[in-house]
Amino acid sequence: MTRRGLIAGxxxxxxxxxxATLADRFGLVPTDSGxxxxxxxxxxxxxxxxxxxxxxxxEFPRDQISSRPFANGQPPKDEPFVRMxxxxxxxxxxxxxxxxxxPVTLSLADLRALSRRSQITSVVCEEGWSxxxxxxxxxLAEVLTVAGVSPQARYVAYFTHESFWTDSIDMTEAMHPxxxxxxGMNGTDLxxxxxxxxxxxxxxxxxxxxxxxxxxxxxxxxxxxxxxKGLGGxxxxxxxxxxxxx
Ligand SMILES: Nc1nc2c(c(=O)[nH]1)N[C@H]1C(S)=C(S)[C@@H](COP(=O)(O)O)O[C@H]1N2
Ligand SMILES: [Mo]
Numbered sequence: 001m002t003r004r005g006l007i008a009g010x011x012x013x014x015x016x017x018x019x020a021t022l023a024d025r026f027g028l029v030p031t032d033s034g035x036x037x038x039x040x041x042x043x044x045x046x047x048x049x050x051x052x053x054x055x056x057x058x059e060f061p062r063d064q065i066s067s068r069p070f071a072n073g074q075p076p077k078d079e080p081f082v083r084m085x086x087x088x089x090x091x092x093x094x095x096x097x098x099x100x101x102x103p104v105t106l107s108l109a110d111l112r113a114l115s116r117r118s119q120i121t122s123v124v125c126e127e128g129w130s131x132x133x134x135x136x137x138x139x140l141a142e143v144l145t146v147a148g149v150s151p152q153a154r155y156v157a158y159f160t161h162e163s164f165w166t167d168s169i170d171m172t173e174a175m176h177p178x179x180x181x182x183x184g185m186n187g188t189d190l191x192x193x194x195x196x197x198x199x200x201x202x203x204x205x206x207x208x209x210x211x212x213x214x215x216x217x218x219x220x221x222x223x224x225x226x227x228x229k230g231l232g233g234x235x236x237x238x239x240x241x242x243x244x245x246x
Contacts, residue, residue, distance in 0.1 A: 071193030
């Protein structure tokens with residue numbers, strides 16, 4: 001069966017059974033993700049992974065950068081965050097663990113010493129607003145390569161200073177060249193309102209996958225157990241689609 005045929009067939013018989021079969025066959029989104037959009041999300045995910053696995057998110061010219069980017073929410077106000085902020089976030093650490101050969105803990109200085117990428121992309125919120133900004137940081141793929149990802153790994157789960165805000169992406173998205181760990185935005189340090197000192201940018205998916213205040217990355221073969229309901233993260237916890245491809 002050709003890929004196209006498979007997807008056409010899936011669309012023709014669109015339903016949970018077909019979605020589950022597809023998901024199983026291609027090792028896709030957890031079939032029991034149990035969200036409102038379960039079957040539809042799985043079909044979208046399957047189609048995007050089969051047809052546009054390596055495609056690039058649109059990058060914009062510099063003159064398209066939004067003059068007033070919207071920070072969605074306030075930065076953390078707890079004592080440890082405020083203390084780290086007043087010391088220039090020198091104590092901030094990113095832990096990389098799970099199915100890796102060399103678990104590491106990286107400071108911002110360590111991350112800045114790795115290869116650097118800048119890209120001008122759009123943050124697209126599920127609520128209907130968006131803005132364009134330049135993001136500078138280290139590709140997640142580079143950090144994963146430093147740590148040495150096990151061949152059995154299938155997902156990267158990530159955790160933030162806001163303990164309720166966890167999420168996960170598949171290895172295709174994690175190794176994609178535009179999936180970035182920015183420490184800079186529009187030529188300055190990443191402001192706390194936008195997730196500073198460190199966040200994730202997943203420009204091929206909706207804004208909610210781009211976790212702010214990034215503290216830990218765990219390489220895993222299952223996202224069961226991630227998030228308060230064990231569905232892969234904060235989005236499915238709240239009934240949103242785990243896969244949020246644009
Ligand atoms: N830790 C954390 N990360 C987060 C959020 C959040 O509330 N907490 N909001 C998400 C949502 S819904 C969007 S649209 C983007 C917005 O990024 P911005 O605040 O830089 O515009 O961040 C995402 N990452
Ligand atoms: Mo959002």
